[in-house]
Each structure stands twice: as structure tokens, then as C-alpha cells.
Amino acid sequence: xxxxxxxxxxxxxxxxxxxxxxxxxxxxxxxxxxxxxxxxxxxxxxxxxxxxxxxxxxxxxxxxxxxxxxxxxxxxxxxxxxxxxxxxxxxxxxxxxxxxxxxxxxxxxxxxxxxxxxxxxxxxxxxxxxxxxxxxxxxxxxxxxxxxxxxxxxxxxxxxxxxxxxxxxxxxxxxxxxxxxxxxxxxxxxxxxxxxxxxxxxxxxxxxxxxxxxxxxxxxxxxxxxxxxxxxxxxxxxxxxxxxxxxxxxxxxxxxxxxxxxxxxxxxxxxxxxxxxxxxxxxxxxxxxxxxxxxxxxxxxxxxxxxxxxxxxxxxxxxxxxxxxxxxxxxxxxxxxxxxxxxxxxxxxxxxxxxxxxxxxxxxxxxxxxxxxxxxxxxxxxxxxxxxxxxxxxxxxxxxxxxxxxxxxxxxxxxxxxxxxxxxxxxxxxxxxxxxxxxxxxxxxxxxxxxxxxxxxxxxxxxxxxxxxxxxxxxxxxxxxxxxxxxxxxxxxxxxxxx
Numbered sequence: 001x002x003x004x005x006x007x008x009x010x011x012x013x014x015x016x017x018x019x020x021x022x023x024x025x026x027x028x029x030x031x032x033x034x035x036x037x038x039x040x041x042x043x044x045x046x047x048x049x050x051x052x053x054x055x056x057x058x059x060x061x062x063x064x065x066x067x068x069x070x071x072x073x074x075x076x077x078x079x080x081x082x083x084x085x086x087x088x089x090x091x092x093x094x095x096x097x098x099x100x101x102x103x104x105x106x107x108x109x110x111x112x113x114x115x116x117x118x119x120x121x122x123x124x125x126x127x128x129x130x131x132x133x134x135x136x137x138x139x140x141x142x143x144x145x146x147x148x149x150x151x152x153x154x155x156x157x158x159x160x161x162x163x164x165x166x167x168x169x170x171x172x173x174x175x176x177x178x179x180x181x182x183x184x185x186x187x188x189x190x191x192x193x194x195x196x197x198x199x200x201x202x203x204x205x206x207x208x209x210x211x212x213x214x215x216x217x218x219x220x221x222x223x224x225x226x227x228x229x230x231x232x233x234x235x236x237x238x239x240x241x242x243x244x245x246x247x248x249x250x251x252x253x254x255x256x257x258x259x260x261x262x263x264x265x266x267x268x269x270x271x272x273x274x275x276x277x278x279x280x281x282x283x284x285x286x287x288x289x290x291x292x293x294x295x296x297x298x299x300x301x302x303x304x305x306x307x308x309x310x311x312x313x314x315x316x317x318x319x320x321x322x323x324x325x326x327x328x329x330x331x332x333x334x335x336x337x338x339x340x341x342x343x344x345x346x347x348x349x350x351x352x353x354x355x356x357x358x359x360x361x362x363x364x365x366x367x368x369x370x371x372x373x374x375x376x377x378x379x380x381x382x383x384x385x386x387x388x389x390x391x392x393x394x395x396x397x398x399x400x401x402x403x404x405x406x407x408x409x410x411x412x413x414x415x416x417x418x419x420x421x422x423x424x425x426x427x428x429x430x431x432x433x434x435x436x437x438x439x440x441x442x443x444x445x446x447x448x449x450x451x452x453x454x455x456x457x458x459x460x461x462x463x464x465x466x467x468x469x470x471x472x473x474x475x476x477x478x479x480x481x482x483x484x485x486x487x488x489x490x491x492x493x494x495x496x497x498x499x
Contacts, residue, residue, distance in 0.1 A: 003040045007047070010039070014052070028052055037075070039063055049073050060085075073097075080104055090114055095134050109144075133179070136162040143169050151178045160202060165189050186210050193237070196221050200247075204228045212237060218272070222247050227271035227295070234278045241284040241311075244292045246270035274299045286311040293346060296321075304355065306344055314346040321355035323362065331360070331368040337375050350376065366496065370404035377402045406492040413485035417455045420478060421448035455482035 004010045007026045011017075014031045024045030029052075036056030041063065048069040049058070057077040060068070066086040070078060074094055080101040087108045090099055095115040103121040109128045111117055115135035119128070124144040130137060131150045139147070147170050149163065160182040165174070170191040176184070177197045184199065186207035193214040199221050205228035210216075215237030222245045246268045270290060274282075275297040282301050286292040286309035294307075298317040305325045307313065315321070329340050337356075338348065345352040353376045360369035374397070381392025401408030425447035452458070457479040 003038045005039075005041045007042070007044055010042070010047075013037070098135075133161050134159075136164075138164045138166075139168055140164075140166045141168075144171075146170065146172045147174045149176045149179065152180065193217070195219075201228070206231075208232055210235075215239065217242075219243055221245070223270055223272070225268065227273045229273040229275055230277060231275045232277065233274070236280050239274075239279050239282045241272060241282075241292065241294055243286070243288060243290075244270040244272060244284075245288070245290045269293055271295060273297055281305065282313075283307070284311040284313065285309055304344075312346045313344060313352075315349055315351040315355070319351055321351075322358065324356050324359045326356070326359060326363075331356075331365075331371050333371075334375055337372060348379065350380070353379075370496075373404050374402050400488060401492070403488070404492065406489050406496070409485040409488040409492075413455060413482060413489065416478075416481065416485075417451050418448070420454060421451035424451055451478075454478035456486065457482055 004013060007023070010028070011026060013033060014028045016028065016031075025047070026044065027046075027048040027050065029050045031051075032053045032055075034055050036059065037054050038059045038061075040059075040061055042060075043064045044066070046067040046069070047065055048067075049071070050069070051072045052074075054073065054075040056075065057079055058070070058073070058075045060078075060080040061082050063083040063085070065083070067089075068080075068085050068087070069089045069091075070093070071089070071091045072093075075097055077098045077100060078090060078093065080088065081103055083104045085104065085106045087110070088101070088106050089110045089112075091110075091112045091114070093099065093114045097114070098116040098118065099111060099114050100118045101109070101122050102119070105123045105125075107124070108126040109119075109122070109124050111130045113132035113134060116137075117130060117133075117135065118138045118140075119142050120138075120140040122142050122144075124142070126144075127146045127148065128139075128142070128144045129148045129150075131148075133149065133152045137149065142165075147165075147168070152161070160180050162183045162185075163176070163179070163181050164183075164185045164187075166185075166187040166189075168174070168189045168191070170189075172191075173193045173195060174189070174191045175195045175197070176199050177195070179198070180200045181202070183203040184201050184205045188209040189207070190211045192212070194210065194212050194216045196217070197219045201221075201223060204224060204226045205221075207230040210230055210233040212233075212235040216235050216239045218241045220243040225246060269292070271293045273295040277299045279299065279301045281303040282294065282296075283305035284292055284294045284307040286307070289310060292307075292309075292311040293314055294311070295314040295316055296319040299319045301319070301321045303323050303325065304313065304321045306327055324344070326340075329336070331337050331340070341348040341352060341356070353372060357369050357372040357376065360366075360372060378393055378397050381389055381397060383389075384392060396402055397408075399408060399412050421444075425444050454475055455478045
């Protein structure tokens with residue numbers, strides 16, 4: 001294996017004429033080289049290898065080349081290391097040829113219809129484009145302006161590539177478009193915007209430490225049964241999940257040889273989990289009718305949009321949502337609250353209710369926030385043991401209104417005054433010494449007036465025959481209850497007026 005350091009030596013190795021290789025550019029076409037090709041410390045303008053067959057690997061190390069083109073070449077591997085290359089173009093290599101670029105600096109990198117591809121420690125000032133993939137792609141310690149992985153040479157019912165991005169820093173966008181992958185892994189990816197369009201994965205998609213400055217968009221992604229997840233990630237822009245689908249394919253042993261994998265055997269709920277992450281805003285839609293669940297586990301979200309179609313959000317752990325897009329929805333009754341919560345979340349959880357209530361409070365919709373608070377406390381009380389449930393829902397909720405519903409204590413006070421008046425009238429205590437009949441409206445009015453005076457703690461003269469210790473006890477009990485209900489009602493009303 002000879003080491004080549006000049007274009008003239010490379011021309012001689014390719015058996016070209018004597019004039020070739022004396023300038024800055026060299027093109028080698030349709031040649032067979034019977035030994036590995038090693039370019040070491042070579043300097044050139046444009047170097048093109050077109051339909052060159054090399055018996056071994058093509059190695060480029062410590063070279064400075066303005067443009068390197070490798071097109072329809074056959075070799076065991078293409079290895080570029082410790083080099084400075086303006087534009088590197090690799091096209092149409094055999095599936096068995098590995099393209100390995102490491103510890104190099106480039107202006108642009110274009111790989112089309114190649115087998116296994118690996119970039120490590122590469123700095124690209126412009127774009128990285130990988131298209132018509134025919135093998136696994138591994139990007140590690142890559143720095144670039146844009147990264148694009150698009151389509152596959154053959155959809156590959158039998159060979160679906162694995163894509164892995166680790167410690168990748170991209171100043172603009174990372175785009176994955178029209179791919180069918182065995183697996184997709186993102187680890188410590190720092191990017192302005194991440195776009196996943198028409199990507200199907202046979203294994204759950206996993207992302208750890210993904211940081212998007214402008215946003216994350218998932219459009220038309222197909223995932224397997226197990227939930228895909230983004231862990232310990234941060235998205236400062238908008239997160240849009242659209243058209244996420246779950247497809248369960250027929251097991252291989254049951255699949256007919258001519259069966260097309262593009263036709264799934266069954267479809268279910270597609271799940272995407274954000275765990276221990278921070279999101280600026282989140283929106284989900286399922287326009288094609290496939291159910292979608294986006295779970296937030298120990299995740300903080302600043303703004304949550306109302307999903308469209310059969311898409312729902314699930315809050316788990318210590319997740320928090322600062323604001324929910326309420327649209328034109330009003331919350332005047334429990335039915336309206338339940339309808340909205342069922343439209344947005346998979347279940348009416350305390351965290352979901354608190355997110356909507358805090359949004360109403362922030363928007364100064366205080367009465368609706370009180371309605372939601374009352375609904376929340378009633379649901380919490382309903383999950384307690386029997387006695388605590390009766391005390392919570394019946395006394396604190398139904399009678400006292402949890403301190404936010406003025407009509408509950410006012411209604412209770414009115415019912416108590418009416419009941420006391422009826423009892424006083426039926427007992428004859430307020431009908432005087434002559435004992436007016438039960439149908440005497442004047443006597444009934446006096447009984448009701450006396451009852452109101454007792455409950456409202458209004459001093460008035462009582463019949464002489466009622467001035468007993470029992471009467472005093474009754475008056476004290478009614479006055480105490482009336483003071484409680486009156487104070488609570490007035491306090492709630494004043495609180496609403498002040499706000």
C-alpha cells in the first residue's frame with residue numbers, strides 16, 4: 001500500500017497520461033486500482049473519482065482539498081480524517097462501503113445513496129445533506145449550520161437504517177424527512193429547530209438532552225406501540241405534534257412473503273412522552289382521526305393549546321402548565337368544566353384543573369375561576385372515605401360553598417329561616433294566647449318574621465310566654481348560625497366585588 005501525497009503520484013497510480021496531475025485539479029474516470037488508496041498530506045483544488053474501483057479502502061488524511069467528489073466508486077471503505085475540505089460529495093457507493101469522516105473541517109458535506117455513514121468530530125460551516133440512505137447513519141460530535149436526512153434509496157422492507165445523533169450542535173435546523181427507520185436516537189442535540197416529517201420508526205423514538213431554541217415540529221410520524229419519549233429536554237419555541245400515528249404491524253412469522261409492510265395490521269393510540277423537560281408551548285392535532293396522547297411527566301409547560309381531533313394531553317407526576325388556551329369557552333357550570341377538560345386532557349386530574357384555574361385567574365376571570373375551584377374541591381372530597389366525603393361535599397361544599405360560592409350559604413340561611421318559621425307556626429309558639437288557626441296568614445307572617453329576626457340576630461320583642469331558658473337556647477343557636485352564614489355570604493360577595 002503506497003502513500004500518495006501529490007496529484008502526480010495519484011495520476012501515475014491510476015495509470016493516467018503524463019500530463020495529468022500537474023495542475024491543481026484532477027479527475028479519474030473508470031479506473032481499477034489494485035491496492036488500497038491512501039492520500040496523505042495532499043493539497044488540491046478539485047479532486048474527482050468517478051467509477052473508480054479500489055482493491056481496499058480509500059483513505060484521505062491530513063489533506064487540504066477545495067472539492068472532493070467520490071461518485072460510483074467501489075472500495076471497502078472511504079475514510080476521511082484530519083483534513084480540510086471545502087466541499088465533500090460522496091455518491092452511489094455500494095451498500096457495503098462505509099463512509100467514515102472524522103476530525104475534519106468542511107464547508108459542505110453531501111452524501112447521496114451510500115451505505116453505512118459515520119461522522120465524528122466534524123465541523124461543517126454550511127450544510128450536511130444525507131439523501132437516499134441505504135445504511136445506518138451515526139453523527140457524533142458534529143457541528144454544522146444545517147443537517148438534513150431525506151428519503152431512502154429503497155424503502156427497505158428488509159433493511160431499515162438506524163439513525164443516531166449524539167452531541168450534535170446545529171445553528172439552524174435538523175430535518176428528517178420521508179424516512180422509514182429501524183430506530184432513531186437523539187442524545188445531547190443542540191439545535192435551533194428540529195423537524196421530523198413523515199418519519200416511521202420500528203422502535204420507540206428516544207431523545208435525551210435535546211435543546212431546541214426555536215421549536216420542535218413532528219408531522220406525520222409513525223411510531224410503534226411503546227411510547228416514544230423526550231427526556232431532560234428543553235424547547236424554547238413552539239412544540240407542534242401533528243399527525244402522530246401508531247401502527248402495529250403483523251409479526252414476521254405471520255407475514256406473507258408478498259405482503260407490503262406499508263399496510264399495517266392494526267392501529268391504536270400513538271403516545272409521545274415529554275419527561276423532566278421544559279417546553280415553551282405545546283400543540284397537538286390528529287386530523288386523520290387516529291388517537292394521539294401527549295404525556296407530560298414532571299414537565300413544565302408555559303402555554304398549552306387546545307388539541308384538535310382525537311388528540312389529548314396527559315399530566316403526570318409534578319407537571320405544571322402556566323396557561324391553557326381557553327378560546328371562547330366559558331365555565332359557568334360543572335358540565336361546561338367537564339366538557340372542556342374531556343376535550344383537552346385524558347382525565348380530569350388535579351393538575352389539569354389547577355392549570356385551567358390559574359389561567360382563568362391570570363385573565364381576571366375570577367367568577368369562572370371560583371367555579372373551577374369549587375368543582376375541584378368537590379371532586380377531591382368525592383374520593384375520600386364516607387364520613388369525610390359527607391363532611392366535605394355536604395357541609396363544606398353544599399352548605400358553605402367552599403368559601404367561593406355565595407349562593408350556597410345564602411341558600412342555606414334562607415332555608416333555615418323558612419324552616420324555623422314553619423316550625424314556630426306549627427308549634428303555636430308565635431300565634432299568641434288566643435291560638436290563631438294554622439291557616440291564619442297573619443300568624444304565619446309573624447312566625448316567619450320572628451324566625452328571620454332570630455337567624456339575622458335582629459333584636460325584637462318576643463311573646464312573653466317564649467321568654468324561657470329553652471327559648472334563650474334556641475335564640476342563641478339561631479343567632480350563631482345566622483351570624484356564620486351572613487358573614488360568609490357577605491365576605492364572598494365583597495371578595496368578588498373587590499377583585
